[in-house]
Amino acid sequence: MSLQVRYSKGMEAADLTHHTSRRFNEDLERVRNKVLAMGGFVEEQLSGALMALINGDSLLGRAVAQKDHEVNGMEVSIDEECSRILATRAPAAGDLRMIVATIKAITDLERIGDECEKIAQIGARLANDERPADRYREIKHLGRVVQGMVHDALDAFARLDADLAVRTARSDRQVDEEYESIQRQCITFMMEDPRMIRRAIDIMWVVRSLERVGDHAKNVCEYVIYMVHGKDVRHISLDRVEQELIARRAHG
Amino acid sequence: MLLAREYVLLRRLQRWLRSLQSEDAPEAAGVWGDVVSAIARLQRRRQYHKRRLLQLLRELRRSTAAIPDGVVVLNPQAEILWFNRTAGRLLHLRARSDVGMRIDNLIRQPEFVAYVRVGDYAQPIVVQAAGEEERYLQIQLVPYGAGQSLMLVRDVTRSQQLEAMRKDFVANASHELRSPLTVIAGYLETISQEQALDQQLVGPIEEMRRQAARMTGIIEDLLSLSKLEATQSTAVEQPIDVGALMVQLRRDVAPRLNPATVVQLEARSALGLLGDEVQMQSAFANLLDNAAKYTPGGGTISLRWWSDAAGGHFSVHDTGIGIAAEHIPRLTERFYRVDAGRSRATGGSGLGLAIVKHVLQRHDATLHIVSNEGYGSTFRCDFPPARLVELQHAAVG
Numbered sequence: 001m002s003l004q005v006r007y008s009k010g011m012e013a014a015d016l017t018h019h020t021s022r023r024f025n026e027d028l029e030r031v032r033n034k035v036l037a038m039g040g041f042v043e044e045q046l047s048g049a050l051m052a053l054i055n056g057d058s059l060l061g062r063a064v065a066q067k068d069h070e071v072n073g074m075e076v077s078i079d080e081e082c083s084r085i086l087a088t089r090a091p092a093a094g095d096l097r098m099i100v101a102t103i104k105a106i107t108d109l110e111r112i113g114d115e116c117e118k119i120a121q122i123g124a125r126l127a128n129d130e131r132p133a134d135r136y137r138e139i140k141h142l143g144r145v146v147q148g149m150v151h152d153a154l155d156a157f158a159r160l161d162a163d164l165a166v167r168t169a170r171s172d173r174q175v176d177e178e179y180e181s182i183q184r185q186c187i188t189f190m191m192e193d194p195r196m197i198r199r200a201i202d203i204m205w206v207v208r209s210l211e212r213v214g215d216h217a218k219n220v221c222e223y224v225i226y227m228v229h230g231k232d233v234r235h236i237s238l239d240r241v242e243q244e245l246i247a248r249r250a251h252g
Numbered sequence: 253m254l255l256a257r258e259y260v261l262l263r264r265l266q267r268w269l270r271s272l273q274s275e276d277a278p279e280a281a282g283v284w285g286d287v288v289s290a291i292a293r294l295q296r297r298r299q300y301h302k303r304r305l306l307q308l309l310r311e312l313r314r315s316t317a318a319i320p321d322g323v324v325v326l327n328p329q330a331e332i333l334w335f336n337r338t339a340g341r342l343l344h345l346r347a348r349s350d351v352g353m354r355i356d357n358l359i360r361q362p363e364f365v366a367y368v369r370v371g372d373y374a375q376p377i378v379v380q381a382a383g384e385e386e387r388y389l390q391i392q393l394v395p396y397g398a399g400q401s402l403m404l405v406r407d408v409t410r411s412q413q414l415e416a417m418r419k420d421f422v423a424n425a426s427h428e429l430r431s432p433l434t435v436i437a438g439y440l441e442t443i444s445q446e447q448a449l450d451q452q453l454v455g456p457i458e459e460m461r462r463q464a465a466r467m468t469g470i471i472e473d474l475l476s477l478s479k480l481e482a483t484q485s486t487a488v489e490q491p492i493d494v495g496a497l498m499v500q501l502r503r504d505v506a507p508r509l510n511p512a513t514v515v516q517l518e519a520r521s522a523l524g525l526l527g528d529e530v531q532m533q534s535a536f537a538n539l540l541d542n543a544a545k546y547t548p549g550g551g552t553i554s555l556r557w558w559s560d561a562a563g564g565h566f567s568v569h570d571t572g573i574g575i576a577a578e579h580i581p582r583l584t585e586r587f588y589r590v591d592a593g594r595s596r597a598t599g600g601s602g603l604g605l606a607i608v609k610h611v612l613q614r615h616d617a618t619l620h621i622v623s624n625e626g627y628g629s630t631f632r633c634d635f636p637p638a639r640l641v642e643l644q645h646a647a648v649g
Binding site: 032033036037039040041043044047144147148151154155158159161 | 349354356
């Protein structure tokens with residue numbers, strides 16, 4: 001287990017010049033795995049919450065709401081690990097960006113978990129009422145778009161794929177549009193039949209939560225772009241980001 | 253002069269060895285000629301083997317790529333080494349960028365992540381494909397070599413749909429049958445209490461009532477079975493006080509018991525069981541009902557609850573008629589009859605043990621059956637240690 005042994009292997013020698021130790025690489029890898037496992041869990045929470053609402057399954061809704069604390073636990077554990085890496089390894093450049101992006105991404109994932117809990121609770125409550133004739137067609141569609149966003153954001157995080165991140169962040173616009181359209185529809189319902197107000201408000205909460213999930217997914221995409229290109233794109237239009245990325249690729 | 257020629261030859265040989273083209277072997281005579289032809293022979297043999305290996309490899313790749321199932325080769329760290337086109341299509345993997353990535357970073361369904369990390373690959377798992385609600389994939393890992401594994405992926409959407417249709421049908425049919433049956437049973441009840449009833453009809457009406465009650469029992473069991481199947485996991489898990497549950501079970505079974513039969517309770521563990529109390533009660537009650545049915549002549553039924561390093565155990569032991577060994581593996585199948593005449597006489601639905609099996613499955617438990625024909629049977633439920641919890645008594649809070 002001497003240094004010589006390690007140096008004798010070409011690959012690891014190159015690695016050593018980059019990182020002081022292999023353990024560091026393993027630490028980073030473990031954090032990444034944990035973030036993606038957390039992401040997978042949140043994805044399942046989201047689909048469970050939507051299924052509970054759409055199928056009127058109160059048991060599933062309650063089960064999803066009950067599981068939210070696991071998401072919180074994962075956030076705390078990853079957060080601790082990141083702090084430990086920052087304190088003991090003092091990462092630089094790309095590694096530092098990865099840790100910073102991770103700390104931010106898990107906050108957003110945890111919020112997505114919270115929104116899922118809300119949707120699940122409303123789903124469980126509405127299960128006792130009769131479902132609307134269209135069986136939540138609009139919510140189903142919006143839900144599918146948002147689920148796709150979360151999935152693609154995590155894929156971009158896993159593959160360090162900035163292009164996918166930009167494309168995914170773009171679809172947030174579609175989510176916003178659909179959110180507004182459902183909102184208008186709910187207002188019409190409420191004006192037509194005041195008995196619908198209570199349910200329409202519940203629906204609005206669900207749609208609002210989905211829109212927030214879309215925003216959080218977009219944030220994760222922005223951290224991916226930051227992680228890959230070292231560029232903060234949080235308050236810049238996506239068109240400019242894309243142009244810059246293309247320009248950068250053309251140059252090097 | 254001679255030395256110069258030797259040198260030129262040596263240089264040619266060197267150049268040839270560097271380029272390794274068998275065609276332009278230098279012409280030489282004597283010892284040099286032997287050396288050159290020996291090297292050329294080695295060279296030809298090597299190239300022949302290389303070609304054959306390449307061909308074999310290409311054939312292997314081509315045949316694996318042509319397998320209709322998805323195949324992914326993973327290294328010991330669960331990183332992707334290679335995958336065929338079907339796997340790429342089913343799992344949305346990208347040929348160039350995804351090689352070298354951990355599979356559970358890309359396939360993130362919690363069930364799959366747990367499957368990969370826990371490492372018990374005896375059974376395949378079925379996961380819903382990401383982004384496609386209506387698509388189901390069956391995934392199995394097959395370890396080989398030094399820690400590598402082969403991941404097989406198959407699209408099982410069709411069979412999942414058929415299964416769902418079957419479950420829906422059973423649930424709907426039993427639900428629809430229940431209402432008319434309630435009406436029939438209600439009228440039979442009224443008629444049987446009629447004072448002016450023709451003496452000839454008393455027997456038949458009584459038999460009709462019994463059969464209607466039996467049919468209701470079957471339908472109730474079918475409904476609770478399809479309810480168990482419909483929800484994937486136990487929804488509400490709470491600590492169950494097994495000792496108290498046993499007392500209640502004994503009270504419930506009393507009316508169906510032969511008066512000469514004794515029911516003993518032995519709760520040797522103060523630990524509780526984490527699970528769905530309603531489901532657990534129906535499973536244990538089914539076991540106890542069976543024991544009561546098949547201990548007709550008066551005997552002893554003992555309920556036991558104990559815990560050890562292997563987990564928690566609940567058993568129902570009776571001194572009844574027992575079951576022949578050949579029937580034991582099939583007992584939990586729906587409507588499986590050990591003896592058609594016997595079960596009709598006892599009025600069972602044939603679904604009790606199927607319900608027990610389902611409830612235990614979703615509580616990570618297994619059912620063990622030991623029986624001695626003519627001497628009695630023991631049904632034991634084994635729960636993993638993770639299911640055991642300290643009971644919090646009201647006094648503590």
